[in-house]
Amino acid sequence: MDLLVHPRRGLFQLTKCQNCGYSFECKNCTAKLTTYRTTNYSLELVCHQCQSYYSYPIKCPECKSTDVVSKFGGIDDLAETLATKLNKNVVRLDAEKSYEKIQAAITLNEDNPDSIFVTTRVFDPAIPYSKFAKIIFIQAENLLASPDYLVQEETAKALGEIFMQVDEKSEIIFDTNTSDLEFFQNLIKLNQDYPKPESVDFWYTSFLEKELQSRQKFGFPPFVNLLLLTTQEKDLQKSLQKLAATKHYFEKSKLELPGVTWGSPYPAKFLRRKGMFSHHLLVRFPRNYEQYKTLQKIVFGLQELYKLQVRLNPRHLF
Secondary structure: OEEEEOOOOOOEEEEEEOOOOOEOEOOOOOOEOEEEEOOOOOEEEEOOOOOOEEEOOOOOOOOOOOOEEEEEEOHHHHHHHHHHHOOOEEEEHHHOOOHHHHHHHHHHHOOOOOEEEEEOOOOOOOOOHHHOOEEEEOOHHHHHOOOEOOHHHHHHHHHHHHHHHOOOOOEEEEOOOOOOOHHHHHHHHHHHOOOOHHHHHHHHHHHHHHHHHHHHHHOOOOOEEEEEEEOOEOOHHHHHHHHHHHHHHHHHOOOOOOOOEEOOOEEOOOOOOOOOEOEEEEEEEEOOOOOHHHHHHHHHHHHHHHOOEEEEOOOEOO
């Protein structure tokens, strides 16, 4: 049996006009829309960021061309291609929600030579990975395609679980155009020989050591706390001015806040509402900060004065 892992939901990842290049985005935020096929086989566009959905466009709103296409296939496109072009019996393990149903789906189809199993989940504890001759990560670079600064750690943890479950008959394949990345180089090297538990432990420990060194160098958690201050304004200059004033206040208060550092305002890309201008200001302060009460008072005052959104240690940073 083979298991294909494709960590991209939906039918296609991008919809755009072939004539003028217009790219379809969510009306409520700036996220690109994912194409899905509905239960009645029509198409719709879904925003994975804010859960909005739209009818599939007949024509481009900019140039009125009907040459609108969707590209970069997700898990649904993969499943349809396997079923229609290769005549495979496609078993969607990611469609099952419980351990019992996943086990039942595998048991029901494992003796069928035409069955192929697919999932979007990088690691699922309900899947018996040792049963599969091949575990193939389709477009494996998508494993790291996340703004979450913990993405490599979370991916390494999930892959480590899989490596620990497979046996010498299993082959793990990373289908990627970015195999030159150190992350994938080490994974490919690990898989060249049957990965014994001690070799997996060594790989994961080495990865964590390098990850910790990187975080310490660039000041990410767990070595510091992060505050992300965000504006959301209809006027671009007003958005920037509010954070410029916020930064100026921090500079005036630096004697009260030893050990606190801050950068310059930069454009926000995550959950930015359509028609609004959002910018971030990233503030760093030490763990167990002795002047935390002072910092908290200053931040709450700035939040109220400038109507800022404040997030502590956000996982999504830009």
